[in-house]
Amino acid sequence: MTETFQFKLLATDGKARRGEVSMPRGTIRTPAFMPVGTVGTVKAMYLDQVRELGADIILGNTYHLMLRPGAERVARLGGLHNFIRWDRPILTDSGGFQVMSLSSLRKLNEQGVTFKSHVDGALYHMSPERSIEIQGLLDSDIQMQLDECVALPAEPNEIERAMEMSLRWAERCKAAFGDQPGKAMFGIVQGGDIPKLRERSALALRDLDLKGYAVGGLAVGEPQEVMLDMLDVTCPALPAEKPRYLMGVGTPDDILKSVAHGIDMFDCVMPTRSGRHGLAFTRYGRINLRNARHAEDTRPLDEQSTCPATRDYSRAYLHHLIRSNESLGGMLLSWNNLAYYQELMAGIRKAIEEGRYADFMAETQENWKRGDL
């Protein structure tokens, strides 16, 4: 822990980086996976479990929390950490992406985004300054600039307009954030699937000398190789001594490959959301426990795991719980999936330290092909 926000590069293996982000509330071992705690909870999990699995930081969503319970209310209650009982770092998004994907009416212009709450239909206006103010009220440790993420495929001039506006919003967010040594405000690189726009966005954000950089506008419908190609353009244009966060990514395979392209931080609803729907991630690939073939399979997901959800429950029971839509089904599979994601991250960090990331990647992908036997 440190009084200020610091990123240290501990080892590299090709483009893969092993590092550490130190903040007053704790240290984040990178490459890191950040479980998503949308409305102040990592769904179906106790935060003690989330920590025990190895999470050093979790995400909170500004859009959801500002609508309910409200940013000023969370501040009156002592901030998000006290509210949810998590004393380590929290990264909050700016809400932009969620507005575009969740709220009905929404208008976006230079001032910001105006939208109708999906909770009660009330009208809200969120400017770059208000987004930073809300994240401050939540006492967020890593705050994100307000940006405009364009779904792909999209027209080049549309991608350029959104990227340029996001740059202007980055400057306004930096000004609104001011100087908070123990916290950080990350810029978000946009530019869609257009290399020269990606490079322009990254270089302009670099000039703002921010504490960290997110790569946005990806995992929004483009093929994996397009996403990786954009990383090849973006990462070299970002400062090597600052952390890089790829938003909304991804599957274990996405993460494995994006680390090899220079990414340090990840967040994704995949392990928790798909767990609630019956999908289990294991060392040997995915298992859809809704499938009837598991109905009498007495084996656990993986008897060698240290996670009780993975080691102690039969696939037959998990199948029964999911088919019966019982809460325990989603709880056990969320637990299993987050355990698997954190085990994958620990393996990634160790492999980079030992200079054998390429082998680790190949072995891991080979094991996934084995299926659930």
Ligand SMILES: C=CCOC(=O)Nc1nc2cc3[nH]c(NC)nc3cc2c(=O)[nH]1
């Ligand atoms: C915590 C996130 C910080 O959110 C923001 O403040 N803005 C933002 N969020 C994104 C979220 C994404 N999820 C995916 N795929 C599942 N792609 C995404 C792209 C963006 C993006 O370009 N911007």
